[in-house]
Amino acid sequence: MRPISFLAALPALALAACGAPDDNADTPTPDGTEDAMPVEPDGGIGDGATPPGADAAGGIPTALHGRWGLVAADCTSTRGDAKGLTEVNGEAVTFYESRATLGDVAERDGDSIRATFAFTGEGMEWTRDMALEAADGGEALIRTEYGEDAMPEPLRYIACPAEGDA
Template structure:
C-alpha cells in the first residue's frame, strides 16, 4: 500500500498536467505587420464612391453624415445635468466624449457615411491613439463605433442620433 499511494499520486498529477497543457500555436514565419499590431479584427472596407473609390483621397474632415450628437442610451441625448456619459459629439475634426477628446489624424478610408481614421485622444491627464471606424446606418439614425489598437474599447458600440 505504501508503494501504491505515491504511484497513484504521480499518475494523477501527470494526468492533470497532460489535460491542462495548452496546444502550441504554430510558429509564424513572418514578422507581424503594422496592421496586425493595430487591429484585433480587420475592419470591413469602405464601399467605393465616385470621388475616391473607397480611399481617403483628398479627405481631411469627418464626413457630414457622421457629424452630430450621438447617445449610447436615450438619456445621453436629453440630460441637462451634465451626466451624459455615453454622449459622443462628432464635428468635422474631432470626437468629444464625456471626459476625453479625440482629434482627427490620418484618414485611412472614407465614404459618405463611414470613416476609418487614426484619432489622438486626450483626457483625464492621459494621451493615447486609436484607429476608429465610424459607420452610420439605418438612414442616419444609428452609428456603430469600433476602436482598434492597444487601448481600444472591446467590441462595437451602437449609438443613436440625438434628435
Template sequence: MRSVFLLAALPLALSACQQSPESSDEVPAAVETLPAEPDGGIGTTPADPPSETSTAAGEASAKTIPPALQGRWGMVPADCTSTRGDAKGLLTITDTTLKFYESVGKLGSLESRSDNAIRAQFAFTGEGMNWTRDVELSAAGDKLIRTERGGDQPGGPFTYTRCAA
C-alpha cells in the same frame, strides 16, 4: 489728399529728368539690388497658406469627418436629454473631433472615407492622459456604429442613436 498724390508722383518726375549714358559703349555703374522682403514689400502682408476651407471643396471635405456622421449621438436616450452633465454615453462629432464624456479625439491620418463612414487615426486627450486610436465610424439612418482598434483597450462595436435636434 493732394499732398499724398504729389509725394507719390515726385519719384516719377525725378526719374524722367535723368539722362541716359551718351554712348552705348559705356558700362553703367553697378546697381545694387535689394533682396526681396519676406513679407512682399512695404505695406503688404504675406499671403496666408491655403487653409482646408480655402482649398478645393473635395480636398477639404476629404480631410474631415463626413457630415452624415456629425452631430450628437447617445448610447441610451437619456444621453441626449440629460441636463445634469451626466451623459456618459454622449458622443458629439464635429468636422474634426470626437468628444466623449471625459475625452476628446482629434482627427489625424485618414485610412478610408465615404459619405457615411470613416476610418482614421485620432489623437485623444482626457483625464491627464494622451493616446492614439484607430477609430471606424459608420452611419445608417439614425444609427452610428463605432469600433476602435489599437492601443491596450480596443473595443466595440458600440451602437449610438442620433439625438433629436
C-alpha cells in the same frame, strides 16, 4: 523700322498671353444643367468653397456629424451626467471626459471613416485606430476601435434630436 514692327506685334502677344477661351464654359452637364460655382459662406466666389453637399477634404463625413447617445437619456440629461453622449464634427469626436482629434485617414467615404485619432482627457494622451459608420439610414452611429486596448465590441449610438426638438 524695327521699333514699329515690335509695336505692331504687341497686341498679338498680349492676346496670346491671355490664353485660349475655355471651350467648356457654360457647357451643360449630361443631365442638361450647368455646374454652379460654389460660393463662400461670406458670399464671395468659390475660390476655395466646398460645393454644397460635399465634405471638407479629409474631414469626418457630414453624415456622421451631430450628437449621439448610447441611450436616449444621454441626449436629454441636464445634470451633466450624460456619460454616453458623443458629439462629432468635421475634425473631432468629443466624449464625456475626452476628445479625439482626427489624424491620418485610412479609409473614408460619404458615411464612414477609419482613421487614427489623437485622444486627450483626464490629463492623459493616447492614439487609437477608430472607425465611425452611419447605420440605419443615419439614425445610428457605430464606433469600432482597433489595436491594443481597443474595445472588444463596437459601440452603437442613437442620433439625438436636434437641440430644440427634444
